[in-house]
Amino acid sequence: ARHQVLKGYRTEDLKKSLAFSLLAAYHSYVFFAAALSILTLSGNLILAWFISWFQEVRNSNAGTSDTGNVSLGFYLAVLTRCWLLIQLSAEVLRCVLWLVEDSWQLQTFQTYRQILTGYASKAMQEASEEMTAAQSLAVTGRWKH
Numbered sequence: 001a002r003h004q005v006l007k008g009y010r011t012e013d014l015k016k017s018l019a020f021s022l023l024a025a026y027h028s029y030v031f032f033a034a035a036l037s038i039l040t041l042s043g044n045l046i047l048a049w050f051i052s053w054f055q056e057v058r059n060s061n062a063g064t065s066d067t068g069n070v071s072l073g074f075y076l077a078v079l080t081r082c083w084l085l086i087q088l089s090a091e092v093l094r095c096v097l098w099l100v101e102d103s104w105q106l107q108t109f110q111t112y113r114q115i116l117t118g119y120a121s122k123a124m125q126e127a128s129e130e131m132t133a134a135q136s137l138a139v140t141g142r143w144k145h
Contacts, residue, residue, distance in 0.1 A: 015106055027103035035096045042089040046082050053078045095120075 014020055056074055095115055102111035114120040 020106075024104045024108075027108075028100050031096050031100045031103070035093055038089055038092055038096070042085055045085060049078045049081055 053075060056071065060071070098111045098115070098120070099109070102109060111120065
C-alpha cells in the first residue's frame with residue numbers, strides 16, 4: 001500500500017508515464033529559461049556598471065595626463081556591487097539547478113520545500129563532508145592508463 005498512488009498506479013509506472021515526462025520536461029524548460037534570463041541580466045548589469053566606471057575614468061583624465069585622479073571609492077562601489085550580484089546570481093542559479101533535478105523526481109519540489117524551510121543548507125553541509133567526484137578522481141592510483 002505504501003507504493004500505491006491514485007487509481008492503482010505504482011510509482012514505477014507513474015515515473016514511466018508520458019504525462020509525468022512531459023510535465024518534468026516543461027518544468028525543466030521553464031527553469032532553464034529562468035537561469036538564462038538571470039545570467040543575461042546579471043551580465044548586462046555588470047557590463048553597464050563597468051562602462052559607467054570607465055566613463056568616469058575617461059572624464060576625470062580628459063584634461064590631464066595624470067591617472068591618479070580616478071575615484072577609488074567609485075571603483076570599489078562598482079566592484080562591491082558586481083561581487084554581490086555575482087554571489088546572489090550564483091545562489092539563485094544553484095537553486096534553479098536543484099529544482100531542475102528535482103522536477104524529474106516523483107516527490108517533486110521536495111527540494112523547493114527544503115530551500116524555503118532552510119533545510120537545504122543543512123543538506124549541503126552534510127553532502128560536503130562526503131567525497132565529491134572530483135576528489136575521488138584525485139585519489140592516488142585512481143587513474144589507469
